[in-house]
Amino acid sequence: MSASFLFALSIIGGVLYRLRGGGYVWTGSTQLARASWAAGCGVIAGIIAGNALLGAAVGACAFLGLILTGHAAHMSLGRSDALPADGMQHETVTFWLPRYNRNDPLWKREAIDAAGMFVIGAVRGLLLLLPLAVFDMNILFLALFFGVLHAQSYLVAWRAHDILQRNDQKKYAPFDWRPTDAAECIYGMLALPLLALGVLWIK
Numbered sequence: 366m367s368a369s370f371l372f373a374l375s376i377i378g379g380v381l382y383r384l385r386g387g388g389y390v391w392t393g394s395t396q397l398a399r400a401s402w403a404a405g406c407g408v409i410a411g412i413i414a415g416n417a418l419l420g421a422a423v424g425a426c427a428f429l430g431l432i433l434t435g436h437a438a439h440m441s442l443g444r445s446d447a448l449p450a451d452g453m454q455h456e457t458v459t460f461w462l463p464r465y466n467r468n469d470p471l472w473k474r475e476a477i478d479a480a481g482m483f484v485i486g487a488v489r490g491l492l493l494l495l496p497l498a499v500f501d502m503n504i505l506f507l508a509l510f511f512g513v514l515h516a517q518s519y520l521v522a523w524r525a526h527d528i529l530q531r532n533d534q535k536k537y538a539p540f541d542w543r544p545t546d547a548a549e550c551i552y553g554m555l556a557l558p559l560l561a562l563g564v565l566w567i568k
Contacts, residue, residue: 366413366565374409374561375554381405382553383546385431396432402553403428406493406560413564422496423560430489434458436515439481440545442523443474456481458488475523479516486515486552493560500567507563514555522548 385402406427411420435456443465455462459481465474490511497504522544 366561371558371561374558377405377409378557379550379554382556383549385553386545386549399428399431403431405557409557409561410497410564413561414568419496423493423564426492426495427489430492433492434485434488436482436485439478439485440519440548442478442482442519443469443471444523456485459484475520479520482519483512483516485512487512489515490556494563497563497567504563504567507559507566510559511556514559515552518552518555519545519548522551 381402385398403424407420407422407424409420410423411417414420438456439459455464462477462481462484465477487508490508491505493511494504494507525547526544
């Protein structure tokens, strides 16, 4: 697999995962947005493996991972002034994590939410990789990398936002860029190439 192909996958992944987060504004359909990311994963897996059925299975599992796990409760990494719209401090797969309140220090809030993002990323990665595990069970270890990338993408985006706002608020404030948007792009740019490498692993 050439570097140029991986670069192209990175760009496609960034766009598709941002779409997954931002949705299709003109339709308001979150399911369509999730399906776009899932379809991208499936098409890439199918092309690389030369197996359309495998690609369809990967796409279906990617979609399943998104509808079964949310991350709204953790994506602010402790910086939100209020709880997410659903009023929850945890998600389906992170109910066991400790909770925090707004008076806790940022490092504690950030650590708990980063752990949540890791768990969610790992669970989604595990589901995504299930069809590949039919060929090699060892591929499931890659789920840990998906978890790390998920948490780190948001950490990098939020830390960069903190630094820029602190160093030159007047210069960067007009852009009003949301760290979560940047994090989605970063994660997609890393996750789709990682999936492609995983498919090569079992090929």
